[in-house]
Amino acid sequence: MTRRRGAPLVAGNWKMNTAVPDGVALAREVARGCTEHHGVEVAVIPPFTHLWPVRDALGAGVVLLGAQDVFWADWGAFTGEVSPAMLAGWCDLVLVGHSERRHLLGESDEDVGKKVAAAARHGLRVMVAVGETEAERDAGEALAVVDRQLAAALAPLAGATIAADAWSIAYEPVWAIGTGRSATAEQAEEMCHHIVQWVEGRGGAAPRVLYGGSVTPRNAAELFAQPHIDGALVGGASLVPHDFLAIVGAASKAD
Ligand code: PGA
Numbered sequence: 001m002t003r004r005r006g007a008p009l010v011a012g013n014w015k016m017n018t019a020v021p022d023g024v025a026l027a028r029e030v031a032r033g034c035t036e037h038h039g040v041e042v043a044v045i046p047p048f049t050h051l052w053p054v055r056d057a058l059g060a061g062v063v064l065l066g067a068q069d070v071f072w073a074d075w076g077a078f079t080g081e082v083s084p085a086m087l088a089g090w091c092d093l094v095l096v097g098h099s100e101r102r103h104l105l106g107e108s109d110e111d112v113g114k115k116v117a118a119a120a121r122h123g124l125r126v127m128v129a130v131g132e133t134e135a136e137r138d139a140g141e142a143l144a145v146v147d148r149q150l151a152a153a154l155a156p157l158a159g160a161t162i163a164a165d166a167w168s169i170a171y172e173p174v175w176a177i178g179t180g181r182s183a184t185a186e187q188a189e190e191m192c193h194h195i196v197q198w199v200e201g202r203g204g205a206a207p208r209v210l211y212g213g214s215v216t217p218r219n220a221a222e223l224f225a226q227p228h229i230d231g232a233l234v235g236g237a238s239l240v241p242h243d244f245l246a247i248v249g250a251a252s253k254a255d
Helices: 020-033 048-058 099-103 109-121 134-138 142-157 185-201 220-224 241-252
Strands: 009-013 041-045 064-067 093-096 125-130 167-171 208-212 231-234
Touching: 009 093, 009 208, 009 241, 020 041, 020 048, 020 241, 041 093, 048 064, 093 109, 109 125, 109 142, 125 142, 134 142, 142 185, 167 185, 185 208, 185 220, 220 231, 220 241, 231 241
Parallel strands: 009 041, 009 231, 041 064, 064 093, 093 125, 125 167, 167 208, 208 231
Antiparallel strands: none
């Protein structure tokens, strides 16, 4: 099967897990397991406290470094926030709009849009996370919710398109995150296909579209076999090197 959107991307979102030394050790294990591309891009997304030492631990290897969030202003009186200007140049990508930030921390669609624009302005690759809740899916609103989130994420760009390799979209149904209940490959494919069409319908080249939500070594291969799933955003399994590397391995066999 021909992949139309580049090599698969497998990113490990560590969330608020690991003390700094444990995180550095985890990064080293991932780096040791990914010394060459093997047709897959791999990223680790540790907590902010870990970014600098993890950058060191990854060295000049192939594993990309991502931040779990970013603020929209460059500098100023924003206690506790981390700006794209602080990350630019040494951090490869930023995750924006994760459902835990949207639902637990009150981040709005508009906030997500401002963050996407700020990160893009600084040349950081952006991974935009979108996804519906279970209630929204049950109400038949999943596509509309994802459309709304995507539109808001891109709104501050005022119609300008982002180069396809400068961003990615992670479809993460909220009901599948951390629950052990992954979307089926069909459900994930349906939404990822829809997302590709949505972006292309706006005149942009579609970026890679990842699936996230209880991805494990057991379900990864089936997910990656879908034509519009270009990788995975992995939470829990990214904390276990063996499991994360097995998911990377599944992605490298996906074509
Ligand atoms: P999970 O988390 O793999 O633990 O379900 C995915 C995510 O939230 O990015």
